[in-house]
Amino acid sequence: MKTTALNAQVLKADFPILQREMRGGKKLTYLDSGATSQKPLSVIDAQSNFYKTKNAAVHRGAHLLAEEADEAYEGARKIVADFLGAHVDEVIFTKSATESLNAIAYSFGNAEAGSKFALKKGDSIVVTEMEHHANLIPWQQLARRTGATLKWIPITDEGRLDYSILDGIIDSTTRVVAFTHQSNVLGTINDVSKLVEAAKKVSAITVLDACQSAPHFAIDVKKLGVDLLAFSGHKALGPTGIGILWGRSEILEEMEPFLFGGSMIETVTMTDATWARAPRKFEAGVPNMAGAVGLGAALEYLTSLGMENVHAWEMELTQYALDKISNMPGLKVIGPLDAVDRGAVISFTVEGIHPHDVGQVLDQHGIAVRTGHHCAWPLMKKFGIAGTTRASFYIYNTLEDIDNLVVGIKSAQEFFKVG
Amino acid sequence: MELNSLYQEVILDHYKRPHHKGLSELKDIQVHHVNPSCGDEVTLNLSISGGIVSDISWDGVGCSISQASTSIMTDLVLGQTVAHAYKILDNFSELMASKGTMVGDEALLDDAVALAGVSKFPARVKCALLGWMAFKDASVQAIDGSEKA
Ligand SMILES: Cc1ncc(COP(=O)(O)O)c(C=O)c1O
Numbered sequence: 001m002k003t004t005a006l007n008a009q010v011l012k013a014d015f016p017i018l019q020r021e022m023r024g025g026k027k028l029t030y031l032d033s034g035a036t037s038q039k040p041l042s043v044i045d046a047q048s049n050f051y052k053t054k055n056a057a058v059h060r061g062a063h064l065l066a067e068e069a070d071e072a073y074e075g076a077r078k079i080v081a082d083f084l085g086a087h088v089d090e091v092i093f094t095k096s097a098t099e100s101l102n103a104i105a106y107s108f109g110n111a112e113a114g115s116k117f118a119l120k121k122g123d124s125i126v127v128t129e130m131e132h133h134a135n136l137i138p139w140q141q142l143a144r145r146t147g148a149t150l151k152w153i154p155i156t157d158e159g160r161l162d163y164s165i166l167d168g169i170i171d172s173t174t175r176v177v178a179f180t181h182q183s184n185v186l187g188t189i190n191d192v193s194k195l196v197e198a199a200k201k202v203s204a205i206t207v208l209d210a211c212q213s214a215p216h217f218a219i220d221v222k223k224l225g226v227d228l229l230a231f232s233g234h235k236a237l238g239p240t241g242i243g244i245l246w247g248r249s250e251i252l253e254e255m256e257p258f259l260f261g262g263s264m265i266e267t268v269t270m271t272d273a274t275w276a277r278a279p280r281k282f283e284a285g286v287p288n289m290a291g292a293v294g295l296g297a298a299l300e301y302l303t304s305l306g307m308e309n310v311h312a313w314e315m316e317l318t319q320y321a322l323d324k325i326s327n328m329p330g331l332k333v334i335g336p337l338d339a340v341d342r343g344a345v346i347s348f349t350v351e352g353i354h355p356h357d358v359g360q361v362l363d364q365h366g367i368a369v370r371t372g373h374h375c376a377w378p379l380m381k382k383f384g385i386a387g388t389t390r391a392s393f394y395i396y397n398t399l400e401d402i403d404n405l406v407v408g409i410k411s412a413q414e415f416f417k418v419g
Numbered sequence: 420m421e422l423n424s425l426y427q428e429v430i431l432d433h434y435k436r437p438h439h440k441g442l443s444e445l446k447d448i449q450v451h452h453v454n455p456s457c458g459d460e461v462t463l464n465l466s467i468s469g470g471i472v473s474d475i476s477w478d479g480v481g482c483s484i485s486q487a488s489t490s491i492m493t494d495l496v497l498g499q500t501v502a503h504a505y506k507i508l509d510n511f512s513e514l515m516a517s518k519g520t521m522v523g524d525e526a527l528l529d530d531a532v533a534l535a536g537v538s539k540f541p542a543r544v545k546c547a548l549l550g551w552m553a554f555k556d557a558s559v560q561a562i563d564g565s566e567k568a
Contacts, residue, residue, distance in 0.1 A: 023421060024421065354481065354483060356459075356546065360540070361422060371457065372456065372458055373457070373458040377458065386458050386459070415422065416483075
């Protein structure tokens with residue numbers, strides 16, 4: 001097997017939590033990075049050093065601390081911009097991808113009638129059947145508030161979008177197309193260019209949920225061609241409580257703010273206010289400065305590894321895991337079986353054992369996986385299952401971690417006398 | 420091994436051969452409860468006559484703990500006065516909240532003491548309580564309904 005430039009075993013040492021003991025004195029095998037990634041010491045230190053040495057409210061004070069806090073916060077914004085191939089003013093700090101996606105939907109809801117963001121009866125919003133609740137419910141609600149119709153692109157049994165009927169779904173009524181880059185359940189990577197092309201043909205705005213993609217492979221917003229994009233810091237080695245909303249400058253220029261208050265204004269009287277330009281327009285209040293700095297350190301860590309190396313290693317893990325898991329008796333992978341256009345997330349069912357029980361036995365082996373519906377309930381219904389067990393991989397996972405998983409699954413089958 | 424304390428034989432037996440599973444025609448009230456964090460579901464049919472649980476049946480999907488616990492609960496409350504059923508329920512809830520410090524009152528809880536180990540796994544407590552909360556809800560609605568009638 002070819003080896004990539006990334007040595008996961010060595011990287012493990014950068015992550016303090018991976019050294020801890022689990023139930024029964026077992027070593028931790030962390031296979032739940034799709035839910036949240038672990039943090040390298042450099043991120044933990046960056047965040048705590050901000051509090052120790054620079055803490056001050058940004059964009060406000062006239063003192064040295066405020067200057068340094070400003071520099072750190074805006075420096076983090078530049079790191080994010082470089083990471084995405086974006087302009088620095090296009091990067092907005094939010095608290096999470098969930099907030100970013102809601103923010104877009106609320107902003108569209110605030111748009112004046114006739115604006116390109118305003119929706120009305122007869123308009124449609126298109127999502128996909130594999131969306132995380134965070135990129136489904138905000139659109140359901142926006143449709144409800146505006147009278148627009150929510151449509152979705154169905155998926156095939158293999159777990160890929162059914163592009164053959166795209167034309168019937170994205171049509172002249174479509175105003176917004178919101179979709180995930182990579183499914184957090186199936187691992188499927190969607191064909192962004194195909195969807196963007198279909199949306200552009202009808203002048204619809206495109207929103208990309210990059211939660212499961214930006215942390216795992218190189219992203220260039222210009223090449224992707226979407227209008228808006230969201231991801232969470234905590235899935236990309238960064239801290240919780242910090243997320244990104246990226247928007248093309250022309251779009252952000254015209255979009256209405258969704259949170260009002262300090263920092264986001266240009267002028268204020270007792271009866272009226274005008275807005276600062278993006279990104280400030282969308283960052284009301286004292287922001288999560290330490291979180292932004294932590295995310296900056298996380299993206300620097302990833303960049304120093306090289307996103308192409310991150311991706312190559314994850315593909316090696318995925319191929320290895322698919323080979324092992326899909327051949328086990330009683331196991332069914334929910335999602336594409338080939339490592340083409342799919343990421344390092346593998347969902348499966350074990351015949352005769354409920355996912356929660358699989359997870360419990362794995363926990364006894366020190367293996368952390370996610371079980372349940374993964375905030376994609378409609379997708380579970382589509383496959384006629386109550387839930388899955390999901391193993392998701394990241395830079396610090398080794399082939400040995402996957403071997404542990406296989407041993408753990410076998411032991412669950414023995415314990416529950418199935419398979 | 421901790422797993423054996425969680426999944427006692429009694430639990431696995433109830434899981435594989437659940438009691439009163441399959442909804443009966445008889446019902447004063449039907450409730451549907453879900454555990455939104457994991458998607459487990461239970462539908463429960465309940466009849467109460469003269470202050471006694473006269474019929475109980477259920478259907479659902481879920482993990483071994485939720486299925487076994489619901490099965491055990493139906494055995495315990497069927498034929499009991501509602502007041503006694505609540506005593507069992509309160510006692511069981513207390514056991515589930517005990518974080519492994521209680522063994523459970525076998526005279527009152529019978530097979531349900533086998534679920535004592537669940538209390539050491541906070542994430543599983545809500546699995547064990549799913550059917551019990553459905554019963555509580557159904558009984559309150561049934562009693563409310565009969566008082567209004
Ligand atoms: C595809 C996808 N979208 C959105 C989210 C929501 O992210 P967060 O909970 O960090 O806001 C997640 C996280 O699970 C996800 O996997």
